[in-house]
Amino acid sequence: MTKLTIALAKGRLQDQAIKLFYKAGIYVAEEQISSRKLILEDKEKNYNFILVKPTDVPVYVEHGIADLGICGQDVLLESIADVHQPLDLGFGYCRIAVAGKKQEDNLTKELSVLRVATKYPRIAAEYFQQRGVAVELIKLSGSIELAPLLGLADRIVDLVETGRTLIENGLEIKEIVSETTAQLIANRASFQLKRTSILELVDLLAKTLDKP
Amino acid sequence: MKSISKIPRGVRYFYGEEVKKRRYVERLILSVFEGWSYEEIILPIFDYHSLFALGIGQDKAEHTYRFLDSDGELLALRPDLTSLVARTVATRFATSNRPIRLCYNGEVFRYKEAQEQRPHDFHQLGLEHIGNDRLEADLEVLLVAIEALSALGLSDFIITLGHVNFFNGIVEYLGLNQHLIEEFRLLVDSKNQSKLSYFLGEKLPKTQAKELCELFRNTGGSAFLEKAKNFATYNQTLTNALADLTGIFEIAQSLDITKYLTIDLGDVNGLDYYTAMTFKIYVDKVGAAIASGGRYDSLLKNFGVEDPAVGFQISLDLIANIIEKPTNSIIEKKHLSASQNLVEMFQQAKELRKNNTQIEIVDQII
Numbered sequence: 001m002t003k004l005t006i007a008l009a010k011g012r013l014q015d016q017a018i019k020l021f022y023k024a025g026i027y028v029a030e031e032q033i034s035s036r037k038l039i040l041e042d043k044e045k046n047y048n049f050i051l052v053k054p055t056d057v058p059v060y061v062e063h064g065i066a067d068l069g070i071c072g073q074d075v076l077l078e079s080i081a082d083v084h085q086p087l088d089l090g091f092g093y094c095r096i097a098v099a100g101k102k103q104e105d106n107l108t109k110e111l112s113v114l115r116v117a118t119k120y121p122r123i124a125a126e127y128f129q130q131r132g133v134a135v136e137l138i139k140l141s142g143s144i145e146l147a148p149l150l151g152l153a154d155r156i157v158d159l160v161e162t163g164r165t166l167i168e169n170g171l172e173i174k175e176i177v178s179e180t181t182a183q184l185i186a187n188r189a190s191f192q193l194k195r196t197s198i199l200e201l202v203d204l205l206a207k208t209l210d211k212p
Numbered sequence: 213m214k215s216i217s218k219i220p221r222g223v224r225y226f227y228g229e230e231v232k233k234r235r236y237v238e239r240l241i242l243s244v245f246e247g248w249s250y251e252e253i254i255l256p257i258f259d260y261h262s263l264f265a266l267g268i269g270q271d272k273a274e275h276t277y278r279f280l281d282s283d284g285e286l287l288a289l290r291p292d293l294t295s296l297v298a299r300t301v302a303t304r305f306a307t308s309n310r311p312i313r314l315c316y317n318g319e320v321f322r323y324k325e326a327q328e329q330r331p332h333d334f335h336q337l338g339l340e341h342i343g344n345d346r347l348e349a350d351l352e353v354l355l356v357a358i359e360a361l362s363a364l365g366l367s368d369f370i371i372t373l374g375h376v377n378f379f380n381g382i383v384e385y386l387g388l389n390q391h392l393i394e395e396f397r398l399l400v401d402s403k404n405q406s407k408l409s410y411f412l413g414e415k416l417p418k419t420q421a422k423e424l425c426e427l428f429r430n431t432g433g434s435a436f437l438e439k440a441k442n443f444a445t446y447n448q449t450l451t452n453a454l455a456d457l458t459g460i461f462e463i464a465q466s467l468d469i470t471k472y473l474t475i476d477l478g479d480v481n482g483l484d485y486y487t488a489m490t491f492k493i494y495v496d497k498v499g500a501a502i503a504s505g506g507r508y509d510s511l512l513k514n515f516g517v518e519d520p521a522v523g524f525q526i527s528l529d530l531i532a533n534i535i536e537k538p539t540n541s542i543i544e545k546k547h548l549s550a551s552q553n554l555v556e557m558f559q560q561a562k563e564l565r566k567n568n569t570q571i572e573i574v575d576q577i578i
Contacts, residue, residue, distance in 0.1 A: 064499020085402040086429075189494045189501065191403065192372055192476070195431060206406065 007066035067190035117147030267295025302515035310343025338525030345520035372476035381450030
């Protein structure tokens with residue numbers, strides 16, 4: 001079979017992705033995973049795995065450097081990458097939510113311009129635009145919850161897994177923008193040129209996910 | 213004034229070997245086009261914005277560099293070359309004999325958002341075959357594409373052959389509304405089997421849903437096409453679409469070009485533009501289609517003439533990335549010294565140039 005290169009999002013989804021491959025019989029040696037290597041290989045040498053920042057997964061895949069990739073739906077919505085999305089992997093469930101300080105419920109009506117801090121400027125802009133709310137977007141790269149506490153923003157748009165960080169910081173979910181799970185994505189050219197190998201893997205992973 | 217070294221977003225300069233490679237590719241492809249009697253047309257860099265809106269649709273025409281003419285009319289840098297060809301055919305060539313064969317070579321410009329760090333201009337080489345709605349025109353265009361790529365030394369490319377009316381015929385059969393059509397299209401494009409089979413399972417018997425799902429997700433040759441024909445009886449749209457593809461594929465088989473061809477019924481990009489067969493060409497190590505084309509029989513109507521048309525374009529940018537440097541470009545060069553008698557030296561230069569020898573005048577011959 002043709003060797004496939006798969007980009008994996010480091011962090012939150014990486015372990016679960018590796019576990020899924022393990023369950024599907026695609027083994028990556030433990031010493032490789034625990035090393036600082038950025039390119040891993042499975043034991044059968046059928047796959048190369050490259051470990052990249054979550055937001056870079058669609059970039060590697062869209063350019064065809066990786067044939068396939070695993071990243072969250074949130075990353076895909078933000079990047080609007082032109083890729084196929086052959087399998088919803090189901091794990092890594094989160095919500096993309098609008099959150100703000102408790103009590104402050106009517107801000108969208110009271111303020112003429114809502115200040116929104118987020119890692120997801122595209123998703124946030126689209127969401128508020130659709131609802132006719134004028135916003136000033138403030139792009140942050142981490143600790144988004146700080147923004148409303150320190151008065152940088154009125155609202156945040158962020159990924160919420162359990163909601164604990166929000167609660168501990170006196171924030172709450174105001175609206176759900178979208179839900180997100182890990183997605184398998186594929187480069188369009190690879191899908192044509194290496195279709196047999198790709199579909200084989202897609203079907204194998206789909207079957208593995210169905211197993212209890 | 214800004215620093216002289218600052219260049220605007222998306223702008224590119226080419227020099228050195230890259231220029232030689234690009235010019236080599238252009239010449240080769242244009243000579244293949246000429247060999248099939250496609251006449252080159254040189255098109256304007258900008259034109260009325262409304263013209264492009266007619267050609268590529270209002271939405272896409274939004275993503276252009278726009279500016280005003282002195283009379284206040286909105287102009288745009290060309291985002292597309294076919295619109296300009298279409299208008300030329302509808303006006304200057306309105307009464308010319310059909311078919312009209314035209315080819316072009318040039319950049320198109322698309323406005324990109326600030327965060328998109330991609331080039332804003334793309335260089336395309338393409339052709340349009342106008343006024344023939346028959347199979348022979350479709351095949352001619354495919355053969356020209358194959359010859360052009362082969363001339364460049366590419367051999368391991370694949371051409372995915374599709375037909376917009378396979379998807380449209382299924383939509384018609386399912387009786388989907390506008391909203392559901394887009395949902396269906398996105399599902400087909402995603403290649404997500406479980407979601408697509410769920411969608412189809414609600415509307416079709418289980419076995420048919422499964423078969424259809426596989427047809428949208430997979431590709432293949434004549435056996436694959438045979439399977440697709442199970443759906444030909446659904447309606448006339450599907451019957452015609454599959455007959456078109458069969459016709460092309462059968463002749464391709466006799467011409468021994470099916471090694472390049474694979475039937476892909478799941479290509480649902482460009483539904484609003486193409487009206488029949490479509491194709492895309494892929495080659496190893498390039499993450500996007502290097503060429504694409506198809507039949508667009510309704511476009512010319514927007515410009516006031518009723519002409520069927522088929523065409524395709526090749527991306528020079530993508531091709532130039534993968535083509536080997538032309539080997540025949542190494543020409544012997546003669547150095548002349550500017551430190552000797554200038555009259556003698558230039559006389560010698562003129563003589564050498566008569567034989568087309570490449571010369572370079574230098575201070576000292578080392």
